[in-house]
Amino acid sequence: MKRRFTNIYKIAVLALVLGTLSSCEKEFTERSSDDSLIIDDYYNNNDQVESATNGMYARTWFQFGNKFFWAVTEVGSGNMYTGSSDVNAMRTFAINGSDPELVNGWSSLWANVAQANMIINFLPDRVGPGVSQEVLNNTVGEAYFMRATAYFYLVRLWGTVPIIENNVDYLDTPDIPTNRIEDIYTLIERDYQKAIDNLYEKTRGATYTANARVSKGSAKAMLAKVYLYQKKYNEARQMAEQVINSGEFKLLGGAELPNKSFADLFTYPNNNNEESIFAIQWVTDGNYGSGNNSNTQFGISTAAVTTSNTSYGGVFGPSQDVLDLYDVTDRRRHETIMFPGESYPDIKVLLNGTTPQIGFTVPAADQIGGQGAGAAIKKYVIGIVNGSATGPIDNWAMMQNNTYIMRYADLLLIHAEAVLAGAGNTSDAGALASFNAVRLRAGQPAATSITFEDIFTERRKELCFEGDYWFDLGRLPRAEAIAIIAAQNRGNMNSEEHYTPSENDFYLPYPDNDVAKNPLLTQPPVPYQFN
Missing domain, CATH: 1.25.40.390 (Serine Threonine Protein Phosphatase 5, Tetratricopeptide repeat)
Known part of the structure; x- marks a missing residue:
């Protein structure tokens, strides 16, 4: 029937x-x-x-x-x-x-x-x-x-x-x-x-439109991450090595793609590039809730200069804690955070609310606006709509640049950590190859031995503003994670603030309305019977 x-x-x-x-x-x-x-x-x-x-x-x-x-x-x-x-x-x-x-x-x-x-x-x-x-x-x-x-x-x-x-x-x-x-x-x-x-099996090639959907390699990469979170190091290593050995994914700006760079990862024309394992495929189809709002949420919006396509912007800014995260020689610094005096020649902006211009210099710290952070977020900010350089916008100023859920650099760092497997350090050639591929792409010197702290710090630098650091903190012993967070300046450039989470803060509360409809949400969990 x-x-x-x-x-x-x-x-x-x-x-x-x-x-x-x-x-x-x-x-x-x-x-x-x-x-x-x-x-x-x-x-x-x-x-x-x-x-x-x-x-x-x-x-x-x-x-x-x-x-x-x-x-x-x-x-x-x-x-x-x-x-x-x-x-x-x-x-x-x-x-x-x-x-x-x-x-x-x-x-x-x-x-x-x-x-x-x-x-x-x-x-x-x-x-x-x-x-x-x-x-x-x-x-x-x-x-x-x-x-x-x-x-x-x-x-x-x-x-x-x-x-x-x-x-x-x-x-x-x-x-x-x-x-x-x-x-x-x-x-x-x-x-x-x-x-x-x-x-399907895939090889991520230069025809980026063919790379949009997930593949066997995408699932293997995500599964490697799931194994790592459970400290199933051997399984994580084996799965990561299957992905690495397949050749499906490549680092933009790495040895195989030297004509690309870390900066290219966050531009609209490079949606679904060779490094993308899984990304949200935003579209401006005329419906609210289909496009990417990050250009507005992260950008600069002042009377002097705005990167947003609407009258507001800069809901989020960089924390004071990340302003000193990068060495000045790190190529990721410029492409992650907009510091005063830094120039972005390819981003179209609006000057003084009226004059469009391609290329701009970030204003002084007290003129950036937004959240009083003294700097602005660069990742996912692509500027005023500019033809094929940015793609279209919708009625809510949302755009079509992808949001990464996972990319190949993450997988390489997972591999290095899986090889380390909880030990104090490793000089394993495979682990170093994965770790150093990410470092060298960023213009940083190669390591000859790595520790968990090296990998943990590298993950924060590489994946800053991509939604991973909270989960990485959650993998640490609670006392260690709490100490890291308590030491952060969680205020802005005008007011230093410190907050110390409790152990309970590492999991979110259930929505009140759902608890009212389903009181079992707050009861002890039960074993699940798999078929």
Whole structure:
């Protein structure tokens, strides 16, 4: 018997109960205003099947990646500063279950889970004879990849959460217990392995449009990271080496791509470059919640100069703690933070509110505006719209430059750490090759021996403003992480401020509304019964 879209929509109703439904999820269930449309009839060819996951590369991530991601991972870690009331709760560790951005981030991740579940559980039985098995397998593999990635964020941000593999199982049971962290990691590992089994193999070439979707290598890289977080060093090393030896990914500005550079990673024309393992594919399609808002959120916006396409900007700035992170010889410094007096000849700006100009010099510290940081964020800032150099903008000044979830430099540092495997230091040739590839690209001297502290510091420099440092701090012994954060100046250039988190601050509170609907969220987790 054919299942109609109206029944599929009931699955999404459960997602609403869990706080998981967003406009991006409706995109999957509401392909036509005719609610009698039969899902079997829609997926009659390969193009239609491939399109089933389109929304999961952008819209399902919007409320996660718009403000929440930065407000928690970068402000919380002490990499970013903000005084904006909607996003500064993690700066002082005062976030609570009624925080709107916390609710947005939680909802967005569960929307990804629910969307993936629809594809995994219902798509294979509802395709026409014109659909190839290879295409169907790849689409299902993408869904497993997205579900694993959503759960990887959920477990690191909230700890114990419910495991939901099929939303329809809970249509009549909205009270769902949380599951143990070790069980959630088991689900993540299984999902990435299923993604590896089903996704296409790729070689990331110079035709960047062909690199947008995830591959077997993408899933292997993410799985290596999952293993590392659990200190499964041997498994992490083996998986990372499979990716490295495949040759699928390359460092921009590394030995294989010397005509590129670290700076090229964060420009619109280099979306889906050879280093990109998984990136959110923002689009300006006329709908709110499809584009990248970082150019506005991070840029300079003053009467003298603005990099934003709207009348405001600079919601986030660099923290005082990162202003001294880089040696002046480090090529990443200029491309990560805009310091006063630094020049950016390729960024189009607006001078004095009226005059467009390509190229500008960062104004004095007290004239940068924004958050009083004395500097501005450079990563993801591409400036006033400028044809093919920036791509288009939408009505909300959002743009189409990708947001990285993982890139190859991260994988190389994971490999070095996996080889170190908790030891005091290593001079292993493979570990040094991976570590030094990242260092040399940045113009820094090669190391002959490395420690965990070397790798930890290098990760912060390489991935600053990319959402990783909070999770790296979370991997440390709690007392050590607390000491690092307590020593940070979490104020701006005018006011030094220090805040000391408690152990409980390393996991976020559940949204109040969801606790009211599902009181089991606050009860002890239970073992999950895998099929």
